[in-house]
Amino acid sequence: MQFEINKAFIQEIRDLLSEGNHAQIAERIAKIHPADIAEIIQQFREDEANSFFQLIEGEKRAEVFLELDEDYRDELLSSLTSKEIAEQLIGQIDSDDAADVISDLSEKQQAEVMSHLEDDEQVSDIKQLLRYPEDSAGGIMGKELVKVQEDWTLAQGIREMRKQAAEVSEVFTIYVVNNQDQLIGTLSLKKMLFSPTSIKSTFKEIYTTKEPKFIMAHEKAEEAAKMMEKYDLVALPVVDEEMRLLGRITIDDVVDVMKEEAEKDYQMASGLSDKVETTDTVWEVSRARLPWLVIGLFGGLLVAKVIGVYEDAIAQVTQLALFIPLIAAMGGNVGVQSSAIVVQGLANDSINMQTIGQRLWKEFIVALVSGVICAGIVFGFNLIFEDSIKLGMTVGIALFCVIVFAALFGTFIPLMLNKVKIDPAVATGPFITTTNDIFGLVIYFIIAKAFFNL
Amino acid sequence: MQFEINKAFIQEIRDLLSEGNHAQIAERIAKIHPADIAEIIQQFREDEANSFFQLIEGEKRAEVFLELDEDYRDELLSSLTSKEIAEQLIGQIDSDDAADVISDLSEKQQAEVMSHLEDDEQVSDIKQLLRYPEDSAGGIMGKELVKVQEDWTLAQGIREMRKQAAEVSEVFTIYVVNNQDQLIGTLSLKKMLFSPTSIKSTFKEIYTTKEPKFIMAHEKAEEAAKMMEKYDLVALPVVDEEMRLLGRITIDDVVDVMKEEAEKDYQMASGLSDKVETTDTVWEVSRARLPWLVIGLFGGLLVAKVIGVYEDAIAQVTQLALFIPLIAAMGGNVGVQSSAIVVQGLANDSINMQTIGQRLWKEFIVALVSGVICAGIVFGFNLIFEDSIKLGMTVGIALFCVIVFAALFGTFIPLMLNKVKIDPAVATGPFITTTNDIFGLVIYFIIAKAFFNL
Numbered sequence: 001m002q003f004e005i006n007k008a009f010i011q012e013i014r015d016l017l018s019e020g021n022h023a024q025i026a027e028r029i030a031k032i033h034p035a036d037i038a039e040i041i042q043q044f045r046e047d048e049a050n051s052f053f054q055l056i057e058g059e060k061r062a063e064v065f066l067e068l069d070e071d072y073r074d075e076l077l078s079s080l081t082s083k084e085i086a087e088q089l090i091g092q093i094d095s096d097d098a099a100d101v102i103s104d105l106s107e108k109q110q111a112e113v114m115s116h117l118e119d120d121e122q123v124s125d126i127k128q129l130l131r132y133p134e135d136s137a138g139g140i141m142g143k144e145l146v147k148v149q150e151d152w153t154l155a156q157g158i159r160e161m162r163k164q165a166a167e168v169s170e171v172f173t174i175y176v177v178n179n180q181d182q183l184i185g186t187l188s189l190k191k192m193l194f195s196p197t198s199i200k201s202t203f204k205e206i207y208t209t210k211e212p213k214f215i216m217a218h219e220k221a222e223e224a225a226k227m228m229e230k231y232d233l234v235a236l237p238v239v240d241e242e243m244r245l246l247g248r249i250t251i252d253d254v255v256d257v258m259k260e261e262a263e264k265d266y267q268m269a270s271g272l273s274d275k276v277e278t279t280d281t282v283w284e285v286s287r288a289r290l291p292w293l294v295i296g297l298f299g300g301l302l303v304a305k306v307i308g309v310y311e312d313a314i315a316q317v318t319q320l321a322l323f324i325p326l327i328a329a330m331g332g333n334v335g336v337q338s339s340a341i342v343v344q345g346l347a348n349d350s351i352n353m354q355t356i357g358q359r360l361w362k363e364f365i366v367a368l369v370s371g372v373i374c375a376g377i378v379f380g381f382n383l384i385f386e387d388s389i390k391l392g393m394t395v396g397i398a399l400f401c402v403i404v405f406a407a408l409f410g411t412f413i414p415l416m417l418n419k420v421k422i423d424p425a426v427a428t429g430p431f432i433t434t435t436n437d438i439f440g441l442v443i444y445f446i447i448a449k450a451f452f453n454l
Numbered sequence: 455m456q457f458e459i460n461k462a463f464i465q466e467i468r469d470l471l472s473e474g475n476h477a478q479i480a481e482r483i484a485k486i487h488p489a490d491i492a493e494i495i496q497q498f499r500e501d502e503a504n505s506f507f508q509l510i511e512g513e514k515r516a517e518v519f520l521e522l523d524e525d526y527r528d529e530l531l532s533s534l535t536s537k538e539i540a541e542q543l544i545g546q547i548d549s550d551d552a553a554d555v556i557s558d559l560s561e562k563q564q565a566e567v568m569s570h571l572e573d574d575e576q577v578s579d580i581k582q583l584l585r586y587p588e589d590s591a592g593g594i595m596g597k598e599l600v601k602v603q604e605d606w607t608l609a610q611g612i613r614e615m616r617k618q619a620a621e622v623s624e625v626f627t628i629y630v631v632n633n634q635d636q637l638i639g640t641l642s643l644k645k646m647l648f649s650p651t652s653i654k655s656t657f658k659e660i661y662t663t664k665e666p667k668f669i670m671a672h673e674k675a676e677e678a679a680k681m682m683e684k685y686d687l688v689a690l691p692v693v694d695e696e697m698r699l700l701g702r703i704t705i706d707d708v709v710d711v712m713k714e715e716a717e718k719d720y721q722m723a724s725g726l727s728d729k730v731e732t733t734d735t736v737w738e739v740s741r742a743r744l745p746w747l748v749i750g751l752f753g754g755l756l757v758a759k760v761i762g763v764y765e766d767a768i769a770q771v772t773q774l775a776l777f778i779p780l781i782a783a784m785g786g787n788v789g790v791q792s793s794a795i796v797v798q799g800l801a802n803d804s805i806n807m808q809t810i811g812q813r814l815w816k817e818f819i820v821a822l823v824s825g826v827i828c829a830g831i832v833f834g835f836n837l838i839f840e841d842s843i844k845l846g847m848t849v850g851i852a853l854f855c856v857i858v859f860a861a862l863f864g865t866f867i868p869l870m871l872n873k874v875k876i877d878p879a880v881a882t883g884p885f886i887t888t889t890n891d892i893f894g895l896v897i898y899f900i901i902a903k904a905f906f907n908l
Contacts, residue, residue, distance in 0.1 A: 002668065031665060035684045162648045170688065171644045172626075189643045190625045194616045211485060214456065229713070230489045232706040234624065234688050251705050252686040258709070259683070262716035263798060269723050270794030271787050277799075282816065286823045289791050296787045297828050300780030301835050307776045314768070314775045321768045321775040322761045325891055326754030328779045329786075333725050333750045337743050340724030344717060362736065369740045374751050381755050437779055 005036055010043050017048055025055055034060060038067035050079060062092035066101075069277065074104070082109055086116030094169070095122065096142035096253065099129035129247075137224045138217030140257065141238040141247035144168045147175040150184060150204040154192075157203055172235040175245055176207040182243040186212040214239050217246055222261060225254045265343060268425040269336070271296070299434030303328070306438050310445040313454045319386065320448050323395045327444045330374065331402040331436030338363060338410030339432055343425050346418055356415050360408055367407035375400040394448045401447075402440035409435065459490055464497050471502055479509055488514055492521035504533060516546035520555075525734075528558070536563055540570030548623070549576065550596035550707065553583035582700075591678045592671030594711065595692040595701035598622045601629040602657050604638060608646075609653040626689040629699055630661040636697040640666040668693050671700055676715060679708045719797060722879040723790070725750070753888030757782070760892050764899040767908045773840065774902050777849045781898045784828065785856040785890030792817060792864030793886055797878050800868070810869050814862055821861035829854040848902045855901075856894035863889065 016025045029037055037056065041049045041064070053076060056064055065073065077085065085105075090098045090113060102110050117123050125143040132138030146164045148157040165171055174192060176185040185207040197206050214237045215224050228236050234251045263275060267288075274288035307314075307324070314321050342359070375396040382392030410432055414424035448454065470479045483491055491510065495503045495518070507530060510518055519527065531539060539559075544552045544567060556564055571577050579597040586592030600618045602611040619625055628646060630639040639661040651660050668691045669678050682690050688705045717729065721742075728742035761768075761778070768775050796813070829850040836846030864886055868878035902908065 002665075033667075033685055035686075158648075165644055165648050168644075170642070172688075188624070189647060190619055190622075193643060193647050194612075194619050211456075213487075229706075229709055231487055232489075234626075234705060251688060251709075255683055255705075255709065255712070258712065259716075262713070262720070266716070266720050266723060266794065266798065269720060271791050272794060276795050282819050282823065285795075285816075285820045289788075289820070290824060290827065292791075293784070293787055293824055293828060294831065296783060297780070297831055300777075300783050301832070303779045303783075304776040305839075307779070308773075311772050311776070315772045318765050318769045318772075319762075321778065322758040322765070323754075324775065324778045325757045325761070325782045325895070326751070328782065329750060329754050329757075329887065329891070330747070332783075332786075333747055334743075336724050337726055337746075340720065340726060341730050341739075344720065344730075362739075365736050366739045366743070369736065370744060370747055373744065374747060377748070377751055378755070385759075433783065437783070441779070 003032055003036065005039055010040055013040060013052070014044070014048065017052055022055055025052070026057070029056070034063035035067045037064045038072075042069060042072060046075065050076070059092045062089045065089055066093060066097050073101070077101075077105070082112035083116045085109075086113045090117060090126075091119070091122070094142045094144055095125040095129055096140060096247075098122070099126050100134075102126060103130060103134070132217060135221050136217065137215045137219045137221055137238050137249060138246065140221045140224070140253045141217070141249045142253075143247045145175060145235075145237075145245075145248045146171050147177055147245060148187075148203050150176050150178055150207070151202055153200050153202050154197065154206070155199040158199070170250065172250070173237075173248075175212075175237055175248070176203050177245055180242075181245055183212065183214055183237055183239055183245045186237070212237065214243075215249070216241065221249075221254075221257050224249050225257045225261070228254050229258070261347070265347065265425045268423075269340060269343075295431070296434065299437065302434065303437050303441065306441060307445075310449075313445055313449055313452070316454055317391075317448065317452050319388070319391055320394075320445070323391075323444070324441065326378070326395070327398055327402055327440045328437040330399060331406040331440035332433040334367070334370065334403050334406040335410035335432040335436045338407045339414045339424075342411055342414040346414070346424055356412070356419075359411055359415060363407050363411040364404065367404040370407070371400040371403040374403060390451045394444070394451045398440065398444035398447050401443045402436065405439055405443075406432075406436045409439075457486055457490065459493055464494055467494060467506070468498070468502065471506060476509055479506070480511070483510070488517035489521045491518045492526075496523060496526060500529065504530070513546045516543045519543055520547060520551050527555070531555075531559070536566035537570045539563075540567045544580075545571060545573070545576070548596045548598055549579040549583055550594060550701075552576070553580050554588075556580060557584060557588070586671060589675050590671065591669045591673045591675055591692050591703060592700065594675045594678070594707045595671070595703045596707075597701045599629060599689075599691075599699075599702045600625050601631050601699060602641075604630050604632055604658040604661070605656055607654050607656050608651065608660070611657055612653070624704065626704070627691075627702075628661075629666075629691055629702070630657050631699055634696075635699055637666065637668055637691055637693055637699045640691070666691065668697075669703070670695065675703075675708075675711050678703050679711045679715070682708050683712070715801070719801065719879045722877075723794060723797075749885070750888065753891065756888065757891050757895065760895055761899075764903075767899055767903055767906070770908055771845075771902065771906050773842070773845055774848075774899075777845075777898070778895065780832070780849070781852055781856055781894045782891040784853060785860040785894035786887040787860075788821070788824065788857050789860040789864035789886040789890045792861045793868045793878075796865055796868040800872055800878055810866070813865055813869060817861050817865040818858065821858040824861070825854040825857040828857060844905045848898070848905045852894065852898035852901050855897045856890065859893055859897075860886075860890040863893075 013025060013028065016028070041052060044052060049072065053061065053064070065076065068076070080088070090101060102113060105113065114123055114126070129138070129143065144167050146161050146168055148161065152160070161174065171189055174187045174189065175183060176187055178184050187203065187207040191206070191208055195206060213227060213231055213233060215227060217238050217240055224236055227233065228251060236249045237245055238247045238249060240246055267275065271292035272288050273291045276285050276288045378399050379392040379396035382388055382395060386392070413432065417426065418424045467479060467482065470482070495506060498506060503526065507515065507518070519530065522530070534542070544555060556567060559567065568577055568580070583592070583597065598621050600615050600622055602615065606614070615628065625643055628641040628643065629637060630641055632638050641657065641661040645660070645662055649660060667681060667685055667687060669681060671692050671694055678690055681687065682703070682705060690703045691699055692701045692703060694700055721729065725746035726742050727745045730739050730742045832853050833846040833850035836842060836849060840846070867886065871880065872878045
């Protein structure tokens with residue numbers, strides 16, 4: 001049976017913890033994956049979490065640490081001295097993770113932790129990684145990799161690789177460089193292991209991919225994720241402007257980037273300004289939710305002012321008030337649909353080949369179809385239930401106009417934002433909705449005034 | 455320089471195609487990755503795409519085919535005979551991809567294609583894979599893997615593995631089985647290559663992970679994705695009830711699953727009932743958009759009926775109409791936020807440890823905070839701009855009530871849907887919005903009637 005966390009197990013650890021039965025705990029968690037241990041810790045109270053964390057031995061402690069959520073990490077970091085951070089955590093983990101952890105510390109503490117690190121190469125690796133922005137390819141790469149020079153023989157290479165591989169948790173691909181350390185090719189471990197080549201041949205003779213995929217360190221991490229997804233890569237080499245091999249990005253890092261991207265877009269579409277975890281405090285959740293709510297609220301107040309202009313019309317034909325939410329909601333729905341399609345198309349790169357004009361034209365045709373159908377339904381409804389051709393015409397025509405406007409506006413805004421390098425996902429949610437509300441209602445009342453001679 | 459698709463290149467291929475200069479085309483695309491070639495094809499007209507596809511040689515043609523979007527695949531499949539499909543496509547690709555392609559064919563054509571396949575093992579692999587549902591672990595696994603028996607010597611193993619590895623594009627991990635073909639451990643290629651073990655030792659002595667992570671074939675593909683993400687795995691072995699090794703899931707398949715999941719949730723939240731590509735026809739786009747729009751439309755008509763009940767109140771105090779969109783929109787916004795948090799929490803598994811009661815309680819507290827702040831703003835606004843305490847009180851209190859209701863409702867519904875095994879993401883969008891609209895407006899008018907003595 002595979003291990004699975006459940007409440008009974010958590011309670012068991014909790015009980016052992018309060019009994020101080022450390023030997024039993026060590027035995028219980030020996031075979032459990034660091035990711036599972038981290039999940040258990042996150043179910044504990046602060047004091048329990050701290051003392052449990054201290055019971056995890058050696059390298060595993062560092063691995064568990066990396067799996068914890070941000071708040072738990074910060075909590076634990078603040079309870080450790082710089083020396084402990086250096087020895088128990090940073091010294092045990094890969095350069096990219098080490099750089100991530102260190103970048104969260106104050107500048108003073110960064111220097112202290114670095115001074116306690118024993119491995120000079122690690123120190124210089126971390127310093128180099130800290131120079132890249134967090135969201136760049138350089139910012140998510142690790143320095144650990146296995147590389148060989150093209151003129152080495154296989155025998156020589158295997159000796160060198162054995163040393164390098166000790167530092168690398170998963171090798172995936174061997175990188176072949178020339179004597180200027182420039183990436184010229186790759187070789188899979190499989191080819192190396194199973195090809196019937198003499199160990200006296202040089203790597204130049206056997207490496208497979210002559211034009212390997214790579215990414216420049218300063219490019220966006222998102223770009224690396226797209227490449228790895230498109231070309232089904234598990235590792236992507238990172239180079240500098242001179243094609244010198246700097247590090248590599250592995251698929252697990254990229255999966256995290258992809259997940260964060262998707263979550264961010266989803267949050268924006270749902271009107272959340274920040275990532276909300278179910279474990280967050282009330283204050284954290286409110287802080288993520290209030291900005292869009294307050295913006296939406298002011299939007300609503302603005303809409304109230306706009307309707308106020310037509311108060312006389314409503315006073316004369318009260319029925320007009322009935323369809324205010326419908327006009328507003330449909331404008332919002334269509335706008336959100338249109339912008340979501342654009343945002344997803346941009347995220348997939350599937351939109352690049354079309355011009356803004358082409359997108360808008362197609363959107364216009366789709367909107368005509370939706371508009372005619374929806375307007376027809378509303379007109380029919382009014383004819384049957386409200387028995388008013390004038391009202392039916394007013395609502396139907398206004399609905400048609402608002403659908404077409406919302407579709408074009410919802411398409412245009414994210415495309416525009418993308419052009420000026422603003423994340424198009426901000427366009428989804430309250431902003432588009434409020435604009436569509438105002439436009440839709442103004443159109444609605446203008447048409448109403450015309451039909452009812454107000 | 456790395457190859458990048460651009461309009462000039464596409465035009466060049468297009469020109470060569472119309473000139474019939476096939477040799478030049480072959481040369482141009484020789485070094486281009488199948489994923490890029492697929493992207494080029496998708497820029498072409500149907501006739502161009504077909505003749506271009508025919509120019510791609512051998513295995514690469516199959517690889518390009520796999521990278522194409524669904525519609526292009528269907529298009530090409532219908533232009534090929536069963537024999538061509540078997541020989542040019544299915545015969546060249548991995549079992550999991552082959553099963554995917556075949557499952558899209560009619561039952562008659564499936565049998566025809568299978569009868570043209572030369573490799574009996576492939577036929578039985580495909581037949582086995584077709585038995586699993588598309589969204590199960592078995593449905594996304596491939597049969598290609600490298601496995602050794604625990605009692606083989608390394609020397610013996612390497613000979614066997616060399617044969618197996620020829621079929622496997624990326625090996626990642628060697629699976630160790632006992633003589634009943636049950637998975638008992640794994641061994642990394644790296645350990646195999648660099649460990650200083652004698653080639654006379656058996657695998658029993660050197661395999662590393664004694665309790666490897668695995669998944670049962672009948673479990674959900676989504677579950678496999680979660681495991682691989684959590685444990686940073688690049689390949690996950692799939693077993694049957696008796697722990698016999700059936701296949702393995704690789705990270706590229708899982709990346710696709712994750713992406714589809716995220717896109718699906720995003721679409722639902724945006725009111726799209728289906729995946730919309732920017733290349734889709736007007737009809738396809740409309741079909742994905744109309745269902746939610748029409749549901750939203752009927753919701754709006756229902757809301758109109760509800761407001762109709764209070765037509766007298768509006769006739770007497772026209773100002774009440776001004777805040778109808780605000781009340782409706784805020785209920786919608788809060789409801790969508792709440793349900794999005796639950797949907798994301800469920801997707802991350804971070805919600806499992808809390809009971810529904812705990813979630814609702816916390817949501818209630820957060821809603822109180824948001825409700826008080828928003829109600830305060832609206833009350834202040836009314837006092838200043840509308841100069842009406844009665845109206846300010848009405849709108850403020852109604853807003854507070856609708857925020858609290860929408861938060862609880864938006865949390866409760868997806869949790870409930872999840873309990874009864876319906877995708878909670880369907881709760882986001884029009885359904886929650888319409889319900890909140892109706893509740894919010896009824897509360898609004900009830901309070902208004904009380905304050906204004908209507």
